[in-house]
Amino acid sequence: MQKYHVKTVRVNGIPNRVIADPEEKLAKIIRNQLKLTGTKIGCDCGQCGVCNVIVDGKVVRSCIVPWKSVAEDAEILTIEGIGTPTKLHALQWAFIVHGGLQCGFCTPGFIMASKALLDENPSPTREDVRDWLQKHWTACRCTGYKQIVDSVMDAAAVLRGEKEMEDLAKMLKPGDSVWGSRYPRPNAVYKVTGTWDFGDDAATKLPEEVLFAVPVCPETHHAKVKKIDIAAAEKMPGVAKIVTAGDILANKGTNRIRGQVGSPTATTDGWERRMIVEEGDKIRQWGECVAIVCAATEKQAREAAAAVKVELEELPVLLHVKDAMKPDAPKVYDEIEEIDGIRNCFNKRPLIKGNDPKAAIDKAAHILEEEFYSSRQPHLTLETDCGFGYYDEEGRLTVQTKSICVYRHLLMISRGLGLAPSKLRVIQNNMGASFGYKVAPTNEHLIAACVLATGRPVYMRLNMKEHIVRTPKRSPFLMKIRIGANENGKIVGAEHTWYVDHGPYSESSQDLTNKGGQFFLAPYHVDDLRGCGYTFFTNHRWCGAFRAYGAPQTYWGCETAIDMLAEKCGMDPLDFREKNLIRPGDTFPSGQKSEVYPLQAMITRIRPYYNIAKKRAAALSTAEVKRGVGIAIGIYNSNDDGPDDATSNIELTRDGVILYNTWEDHGQGADIGCVGTAHEALKPIGIRPEQIKLVLSDTAKAPNSGAAAASRCQVMVGMAIVESCRKLLDAMRRDDGTYRTYDEMIAEGIPTFYEGYWKATLRNNEGEVQHCTDMDGATGQGYPFANHMFGIFLAEVAVETKTGKTTVEKFTLCGDVGKINNFLVVDGQQMGGIAQGIGLAIKEDFVDVKTHNNLLACGLPYIKDIPDDIQLIHMETPREFGPFGAAGTGEMPLSAPHAAVGNAIYNAVGARVKDLPITPEKILAAMKK
Incomplete structure (x- = not known):
């Protein structure tokens, strides 16, 4: 016989008599019995804080609190009791205007924890906020945390009466551009109020037959x-x-x-x-x-x-690529043939550019030959895999x-x-x-x-x-790199062999393996390259796409190698990079010229920050805590490899327009991406942002715009949006240059629905306009990408010499992603990418499924693991074949920040760790060597 506990509690100020299993967790009672789905469930073990509510004035992670522990007459406050979409609390308003949210899944938990802090301490410092959120295990995987602290500090100022809440509806004056602004994403107001239904929330509203x-x-x-x-x-x-x-x-x-x-x-x-x-x-x-x-x-x-x-x-089990390639290794698939006689290898990607560099490297004044290994990084989303x-x-x-x-x-x-x-x-x-x-x-x-x-x-x-x-993980790469430089510090040639551990499935492996060639030494002038990537089956977790797909592995190897080669040449790491930069007219490893060459200007821009960072590290270092500075450069693409296309449709209505496409949103801001692009394209007819309705990511209602991957959507879907808007404007335009209304279009029998289409377009090495192409199977040469993103990463770290513990104290990113649609989105993407890069560098891993099966064990970075001092420098070189000059942004920030951290650790204590993550144990072992 099941016995239940009945209690009277006040939920958001309203008395409720609740009958529940005494062992049932409070989060499930709030969601399933009280139907308040603003409280989310993530980890189910108190490690993420998405379920935070306030009980009798205290922050409670409701996923670990059993009903029997809730007191009679308890006061329970959930996100629904804080504010509504039409009457926001100061915290909710501040999270919107500061971009303190992205996907929004953790946002109610952060707001509830922050509410309890401000009730207790109306005037917190930034460090008070960080300590509080760390204490209450409140985690975010998207933002990088800085914007969350900004939000809490501003909300505190509002609550103290020192600042007014600006009316969100009036943030944009008539005639102003959404494009290039900090206009909030349309769904933000629902995310901060807990009214944005995620998969688990929508499931509570399914028919009872489910x-x-x-x-x-x-x-x-x-x-x-x-x-x-x-x-x-x-x-x-x-x-x-x-x-x-x-x-x-x-x-x-x-x-x-x-x-x-x-x-x-x-x-x-x-x-x-x-x-x-x-x-x-x-x-x-x-x-x-x-x-x-x-x-x-x-x-x-x-x-x-x-x-x-x-x-x-x-x-027999194969859990490492080195084991999989042994001649006597068991086969993961008996029926699939080997490549080049290598056990469990099912694919390869040759890279041939220029002359064979072997002889030039052999004769070089300085030679670097090393092996590097990147880890199986877990994605660690706080919303688990769900659907119906x-x-x-x-x-x-x-x-x-x-x-x-x-x-x-x-x-x-x-x-x-x-x-x-x-x-x-x-x-x-x-x-x-x-x-x-x-x-x-x-x-x-x-x-x-x-x-x-x-x-x-x-x-x-x-x-x-x-x-x-x-769920899938990032593929580990084992990389063998050989580079030569002459007596003046110029690179004379390079060789690269990379071995990709893709788990037991080949799915999505080809583009991933390509990246080891496409981005190997991509920031540098290297005429002569040879390389080959091999892809392997193992029995470890199958590896799929992960932000910056293939770039973090490749840059971990080559940007660490560049630092090591600079030292052999007796040169400063930034000077060595500048000396060897790609210049206008130079080509990437694929043989393709870049559409822009911003790196020289970016190095000039970041050099003062670098020089100050070096002086600061020297001044603050002690015998117990050594400071160091590290640099790395990353480049990433903004379209799918090779031929890529997208479709987006538009319909004029009496109330505005409707956009139809599949710019899927996984937190990066598809809604404001669509609205900002369309608003700019439709400025001649004065459409307001709230008049742009979106019908997205439904195969029955929207055309195929492709995947929200490869940082392609702002370019590919954006250009399709611009094309559809152009067609609509052409149809609406009268002979005198004015524009018809919707009613006039209907009266004149002019169609109100138009399709926009775009294929990835570039200028080839001869300056002619063409579409992207696949890479040659024998050489790896071709025109795979129309647009690229560029980043220079500057990490400042502190390393405890007795323990090997590393803290990243400051991070600066100078990035060029073309003209920026929305600064809140781009800032959030870049800070979030830096945070994931820090995690990849020193914390995150997925090796043992019996150990690495929760957020804490996998190394999820919490707020005190990420510096509050993150500085972004935006350089906006317009892209010819991007909407209003834009490229993408989402993946460049995770291309190489971890390499900058690794280089900074070496700069601090002379410990060169060549396999990720750079744990304290590895640092101490390297220091002993």
Whole structure:
């Protein structure tokens, strides 16, 4: 007999009598019983603070507080009790105007924690704010934290009566541009008030027929599945169906996911990823699904999933690329041929530019030959993988998830499910960040298979442990680099071999492997290059897209090598870089000229900061704490490799315009990207930003604009938006240059709907306009990118000589991303990228699934891990083939900040660590050497 605790509590000032399981956590009672979904659930173990509420004046992480611990007559305050979209609290207002939010999933938790602080201390210092948020384990993966502190400080000033809250609706005067401003993103007001529904929130509003789905995933890296016994589990309470591979095969599906290999040198066709592993087949990584339990409640589904019996034959495990390439290594796939006789290698990318550099390097005055290793960085989104599916009004199987490429996902899973693409619909839910992992179908195929098998709506949500161990990670690179420089410090040639550990699937591996060639020494003039990248199967976690995709690995190797070579030449690291910079007319490793050459001006701009930083480090260093300064340069692309295109449509209405596209938003600001671009394009007719309505990321309503990846959307979708606006304006324009109204367009029978289309466009080495091309399979030469982003990273660190503990005390980024659409967005992207780069440098890793299965163990950076002193220097060189001169911004900030941190650590204590992360133990070991 279940016994319940009944208590009267005041929730947001309103008395409530609540009857609940005494062991149920307060967060779930608030969400599921009180229906206040502004309180989010992330980690479920008190490590992220997204569930923060205030109970009797104290900040409480409600995901770890059982109902039995809540006092009778307790006062509970949630985000809904702070303010509303039409009546904002000062904190909510300040988070909007300072860009203290991006994806918005953690925002209610930060506002609740900050409210409790300001109630207790109306005049906090910045360090008070940081200490408070650290104390209450309140985490953000998007912002870099500085804007959050800015928001709290400004809100405090408002509450003290020292500052007025500006009316958001009047922030833009008539005739002003949204473009180039700090105009808030349209969804910000809903995120700060907790009214922006994420996937788990939307699921609470599904029809009562919905089933909860739990995948059955045996805990093994590599095993043959001998038997799957679902008999006992099927009979358990609430179970409606246990879905297996047999259900997919019965629907004439292939039970495979289309893998996007796209390489002429690959020995796999990209269809090796199973949707659900069958009896007789192999599990090839931890967290592989063999069945899915669909039941009435999550509790029932999890209990039944635990009762499914899976008989396994354990097989040898490969968890490192060095093990995978050994001649006697077991094969991850017996049926896939090796490349160049290398075990478990399924693809390669040669790089040939200029003459063979071997002889020049051999004769060079200074030679650097080293090996580097980058880690398997986890994404660590605070919203876990979740989504749901159902049949829509036209009988289409509809899947709503965190997809950041809705059309691509539709095509990747339809054949495997046995569905015609026209019978499948994919919609992006409002989402709590991705950082690229959702380029991959992670749950779309599983949810769809359950809907097919049951005929009912189905919801699936992984808990944080499952989310971390079952979703893709950044691919580790093992890099062998050899560079020569002459007696004057000029690079005479370079060689690079890189080995990519991609886990057991080839999906998305080709573009990733390309990056090891495309960005190897990309900031420098190097006429003669030779290199080759090899891609391997292992049994570690499959690796998918992660912000800056391939660049952090490549720059970790080459920007560390550049520092080491500068030392061999007896030169300052910044001077050495400047001496070897690419100059106008120089080409990248792909043989392509850059569309702009801003690096010389950027070095000139950052040099005073660098000189001051060196003086500061020398002045503050002691025997116990050494300070150091490090520099690194990163370049990244702003379109998908090779041919890339996008479509965006516009419709004129009586109230304004509607934009239709799939600029998927995973926190980077797709809404303001669309609004800022369209508002600028439509300035001749005086459209206000609030008159621009968005219909985004639904394959039934919007055209295919491509994926929100490769920092491509501002350029590709932006140019398509501009083209659609141009067509509309041409149609509206009268002979005298004035413009028709909507009613006049209708009266004259002039269409009000126009399609915009753009293909990635550049000027080739001869100055002719052309579209991007694929790279040559034999040489790696071609015209893969229309636009690039440039960054110079300056890190200042303190290292404790006894412990090896490193603190990044200040970070400066000089960036050039073309003309800036929205400074709040660009600042947030750049600070957030720096924070992730610091995490990659010194904290984050995913090695042991039994250890690295929570946010803390994986090294998620909290606010005190990231400096409050982050300085951004924007240089806006216009791009010819970007909307109003823009490039992208999202990935450049994570291209090379970690290399700057590593170089700064060496500058501080002389410890050169060549494999990530740079832990205290590694620093101490290197210091001893």
